[in-house]
Amino acid sequence: MDAACFDMDGVLVNSEDYWIELEREEILPTAVPDQEVPVEEVTGIFYEEQYDVLDESYDLAVDYEAFVSLYEGAADEIYGDQVELTPGVRALLTELREAGVPVAMVTASPPEWYEIVLERFDLGELFDTVVSSADLDGPGKPEPTIYERAAAELGVDPATALAVEDSHHGTTAAHRAGMTVVSFGVGAAAGATENADLVAETPAEMAEIVRSRL
Incomplete structure (x- = not known):
């Protein structure tokens, strides 16, 4: 990937x-x-x-x-x-950044919401791009457009990208875009396994899957 x-x-x-x-x-x-x-x-x-x-x-x-x-x-x-940051996420994102792997946040939340998270947890420099449903001219998840746009902004073919999602609509969007989909959800967001290629039940499992595929 x-x-x-x-x-x-x-x-x-x-x-x-x-x-x-x-x-x-x-x-x-x-x-x-x-x-x-x-x-x-x-x-x-x-x-x-x-x-x-x-x-x-x-x-x-x-x-x-x-x-x-x-x-x-x-x-x-x-x-x-x-909200709290998922355990291990900062370390994983930092590792990907240091390895030169392009990384995107792909979210249904608008900029007014995700910018709070980026600032509060000091994550802004760990993403190459952020794509929000609010940025799209058409519908967001479960349509593939949001992930297709993320791949384009990262300069990669969607088929060579990995997506980590928790919801049915999210996994469906990433799958339709042609990405390899990892189902993972923290807390109440139990990962939806429909259209998922891989399933992680814990933050550590999710991080290990991402590392092993990149």
Whole structure:
């Protein structure tokens, strides 16, 4: 493999611990009060795109602006105060940087959110590029565009890149782009194994898989 791509939420940081609880207890019941919506239906999807995804299958009780405000109102606290860096991630990213391996963060989170993580944990210089669903003209995960763009920005063929993802939508996007997919999730973000070529159950296993493939 010539490059590595990492999802942020549920892979680099344990933010899904907080988002999944918030979605299950507040966001989804507020948006769809009369039906139970599985959290997995929205995990890994850009929050601004979730409204349309839900609207295709459910009768929504809130408008678009109210829906996205539920996410935006919680993001600063989640990323600024609550999340923790996955054990071993800094060492792994530093090792890849020193070895000259191109590395991208590929995330459904917008710049306002991922920049908090990069600054708080001093990770900015460890990535060659960051690609967010907010940067795309079209849909984000599970469509492959976000990973195709990451590969292009890293200057590699997607078929020669490794992607580490936790959600069904994320693994699907990376698989559709032609990347080798590692399923891994920290905390509540149990890695989705659909479309995964390799599965890691712990941070140490994930790091070892990445090292062995690059």
